[in-house]
Amino acid sequence: MTGKGVYVYAIIPVGEKLPADVAGVGSPPGVLRLVDEGQVAAVVSDAPPQLRARRRDLMAHQESLLRLTDMGPVLPMRFGAVAPDDESVRAQLAGSQAEHLAALSRLDGGVEFNLKALPAQDALAAVVSEEKNVRRLRESVRRRPGYEANVRLGEAVAAALSRRAAEAGKKILHKLTPLARETAAGPDVHGCALNVSFLIDRSRSGAFRTTVQRFADAHRDHVELRVAGPLPCYSFVSSRPLRTPVAGG
Structure with missing residues (x-):
């Protein structure tokens, strides 16, 4: 990643694959990747500089979540969530893992x-x-x-x-x-x-x-x-x- 932070789209169960050919936020579009911790993973990309609620980025965020939802349970983040780095994401996933797993189980298939x-x-x-x-x-x-x-x-x-x-x-x-x-x-x-x-x-x-x-x-x-x-x-x-x-x- 760059030093600009990590844009976070969602939390999914570990082991789920990312959908192909999904464009993330930013210009050029960010490349989606996973930050794993235990049994859950965050779907992220490098955060673009000067993130704003532009139509293209709002649509990219929504499309990414819809494609993820087609593949399995998803805990979606609202548009604009940026973490400092991968390690801070992992720390938060670890601290709330039981909560996230319970929510993913509850939403599975919904x-x-x-x-x-x-x-x-x-x-x-x-x-x-x-x-x-x-x-x-x-x-x-x-x-x-x-x-x-x-x-x-x-x-x-x-x-x-x-x-x-x-x-x-x-x-x-x-x-x-x-x-x-x-x-x-x-x-x-x-x-x-x-x-x-x-x-x-x-x-x-x-x-x-x-x-x-x-x-x-x-x-x-x-x-x-x-x-x-x-x-x-x-x-x-x-x-x-x-x-x-x-x-x-």
């Missing part, structure tokens, strides 16, 4: 899917038809147009859309939870009624997507569902599985 539920787009007709309060306010605006009446109508529509999305979100969560090993609530997202990640057996990925699509089709006047995955299992490991001094871009 992938992450993220689901967001948002208010349905273009659902005004359904809201007017099905929501008595909205229908009453709309009729009032037609009889006596005015700024305040229109504001009240707009607020009522927005509230109805959000409530309907939240209700649908609870229903789809109830349907999907039995398909998952674990679930993890995501951070609040503006305008989003539900943000949840699911740890799914890779073999059940198709069933998960089918369940989401059928629900979305049947409730398109209530909710818009957005699914991302399969993803590295970020939501089901500690926020920093390798506790090295870390520099972010």
Whole structure:
């Protein structure tokens, strides 16, 4: 390695091979290699100088993790994790080996899917038809147009859309939870009624997507569902599985 530090992508079981032809972060792209310690290994490359969250590097980081996930269990690092040198990586692997092995065992064969539920787009007709309060306010605006009446109508529509999305979100969560090993609530997202990640057996990925699509089709006047995955299992490991001094871009 160079004297610039070690960029860390993930932790995997020792003995796993690296995927071929995967480009790491940096320009020119870093070459992935392994730093072994006991029964676990860190996937690393030389850290590029002046690391920043450029699109090319973000995509390289994500692609590396996805390719690793295809080959076995992975404890992914967030973008921008840099350790001083190989020895510091080995020291941290040694100090947390039992924890890492337990997490790798728990994630083996699993992938992450993220689901967001948002208010349905273009659902005004359904809201007017099905929501008595909205229908009453709309009729009032037609009889006596005015700024305040229109504001009240707009607020009522927005509230109805959000409530309907939240209700649908609870229903789809109830349907999907039995398909998952674990679930993890995501951070609040503006305008989003539900943000949840699911740890799914890779073999059940198709069933998960089918369940989401059928629900979305049947409730398109209530909710818009957005699914991302399969993803590295970020939501089901500690926020920093390798506790090295870390520099972010």
